[in-house]
Amino acid sequence: MAASTGSSEPESADSLKSFGAVVKVFRERSGLTQEELSPLVQFSPQTVASIEQGRRLAPPEFIDRAEVVLDAFGVLQAAAEHLTRRRPGLAAWFRQWAALEERAITLYTYECRMVPGLLQTEAYARSLFHSLVPPLSDSQVKAQLNERMKRQRLLRQRPNTTFSFILEEALFLRRTGGVDITRELIGHVLKCTHLRNLEIQVMPLVQENHAGLGGPMQLLETSKNQWFGYSEGQRTGHLISDVKEISVLQKRYARMRSQALTLEESTDLLERIRGAL
Structure with missing residues (x-):
C-alpha cells in the first residue's frame, strides 16, 4: 500500500x-x-x-x-537513477518506484493483498488507511488520500502507457470497508476496463496452478526500454534492477496472465460479484 x-x-x-x-x-x-x-x-x-x-x-x-x-x-x-522527491503521502521506500512510474511506458501489477492504488476509490483507500496499525492521524490520512488520488492521473494522462493488472478474486470478496464501498469499488474498476491502454484480469479463487504464490509484484519499462521491478512487504519495499531477477518476475507474470481469467471473463465475474452484494 x-x-x-x-x-x-x-x-x-x-x-x-x-x-x-x-x-x-x-x-x-x-x-x-x-x-x-x-x-x-x-x-x-x-x-x-x-x-x-x-x-x-x-x-x-x-x-x-x-x-x-x-x-x-x-x-x-x-x-x-537514484532520484526521489519528498512526497508526504508516500512511504520513503516507495518514492523511487513512484518516480519511475511517472515515466513508464509499460506497467504490470499483480496484487493479492488489496486493489492497487491506481484503481482504488477514495472511500476504499480511506478504509485501508483507517485499518492501519498503529493508526494514522487525520492529517496523515489526508496526505495519503491526496497522494493516492494524484497518482491515479497516470491512467489518463499517459494514454500511450500500457497498464496491466492481475487481481485476485478474493480482493473483491473480502468486502473491505463494507458492502457499499465494495460495490462502488467494483463499479470503478469496471469503468477503468474501458480505457484502451489498460487491461484487468482476475485470478480466480480456485486456481490449482498459480505462478504468483511468492507475493505481489510490479514491473515497469522506461522510455529507454529498461525494466525495473518492485516488491513490497510489511513496512518495506524493494526496488529490483538486476536483469536476472527481472527476467524471473517477467516469466512469472507472463505465466499468471495465462492462468488468470480472460479480459471478458474477468469483467463478467466482477459484474456477478457486484450483483450478488
Whole structure:
C-alpha cells in the first residue's frame, strides 16, 4: 500500500540535493553560469537553480541535455537513477518506484493483498488507511488520500502507457470497508476496463496452478526500454534492477496472465460479484 509513516523529513530529499550538487560541479567545470546553461538545456534559469538546490526533481529531458552539454561522462544519468522527491503521502521506500512510474511506458501489477492504488476509490483507500496499525492521524490520512488520488492521473494522462493488472478474486470478496464501498469499488474498476491502454484480469479463487504464490509484484519499462521491478512487504519495499531477477518476475507474470481469467471473463465475474452484494 506504500503508506507513509508520517516521520519528519527535510523538504529536499538527500538524493535531490546530491544530484543538484553534481550538476553544479559539472556546470562550474564547464565555466557556465546558471543563466548561460539555461538556453543550452532549454530550461529556465529558475529551473536550473531549483534543480541545483535540490528543490526540484530534474525532468528526463534536462538530464539528457545536461549530460551532453556538460560532457558529464555519464555521471548525471547514473546519478539520476537514484532520484526521489519528498512526497508526504508516500512511504520513503516507495518514492523511487513512484518516480519511475511517472515515466513508464509499460506497467504490470499483480496484487493479492488489496486493489492497487491506481484503481482504488477514495472511500476504499480511506478504509485501508483507517485499518492501519498503529493508526494514522487525520492529517496523515489526508496526505495519503491526496497522494493516492494524484497518482491515479497516470491512467489518463499517459494514454500511450500500457497498464496491466492481475487481481485476485478474493480482493473483491473480502468486502473491505463494507458492502457499499465494495460495490462502488467494483463499479470503478469496471469503468477503468474501458480505457484502451489498460487491461484487468482476475485470478480466480480456485486456481490449482498459480505462478504468483511468492507475493505481489510490479514491473515497469522506461522510455529507454529498461525494466525495473518492485516488491513490497510489511513496512518495506524493494526496488529490483538486476536483469536476472527481472527476467524471473517477467516469466512469472507472463505465466499468471495465462492462468488468470480472460479480459471478458474477468469483467463478467466482477459484474456477478457486484450483483450478488
